[in-house]
Amino acid sequence: MKNENEKLDNLFQKLEHDWDTEEIEFKHEQRFLDRLNSNKPSKKYFLAIAIAASVILFIGISLLHRTEVKENEFHFASKETQQTDSIFTVLIEKELEKINEKKSPENKKIITDALKQMKVLDQDYEKIIKELETNGESKQIIYAMISNLQTRISFLQTVLEHIEENEQAIQLPNEKTI
Incomplete structure (x- = not known):
């Protein structure tokens, strides 16, 4: 265990100068909050549209299948x-x-x-x-x-x-x- 901790310490010491230490731009936090609060369409609408499209597709396929069955019903x-x-x-x-x-x-x-x-x-x-x-x-x-x-x-x-x-x-x- 002690040996593993020493390895980790050595690794962090080697990478100490590679850390990202730059300052963030002026008003970065404000721009982030503005984007977060913007009125973009939420995922709920996309989910509702996807569900509606799936239902329409299912109905279409079932109607198509029914007409095929009806046509073949009287083959005799x-x-x-x-x-x-x-x-x-x-x-x-x-x-x-x-x-x-x-x-x-x-x-x-x-x-x-x-x-x-x-x-x-x-x-x-x-x-x-x-x-x-x-x-x-x-x-x-x-x-x-x-x-x-x-x-x-x-x-x-x-x-x-x-x-x-x-x-x-x-x-x-x-x-x-x-």
Whole structure:
């Protein structure tokens, strides 16, 4: 131990003249404090932007993946069946968008119930698609598929009508008829 301390002392004695002993410039401390207190964007903003960009990227990738899966879903079906499905699917999605635009506290129960019923219809549709894949295209299966799609569209239209009636009833609660 004593030997090590002597080595350290010798080392520091050799380097004694190599130390930086210059004086700092005039008002160096003030310039440092000014820079420290300046209003530069903090790392919090960069972190928030990075998180937002990651979320957007994740959503984009998941949407891209979903469309690829949808295109390959009916590889076993004829082009007519695929076209029929895609046309009805677009119509259903538009009706769902209209319903989602109507979301309000007054319509919450109607929309929640409608979405539950849509899940049931979606499950039925998935069964039809599995049947189509297993047994091939037959008139009964194609009819069941189209019937399910039509039922979903008409159901969504009915829900929209109920929502609009509900909104009108709320807007005119005290109106009297003569």
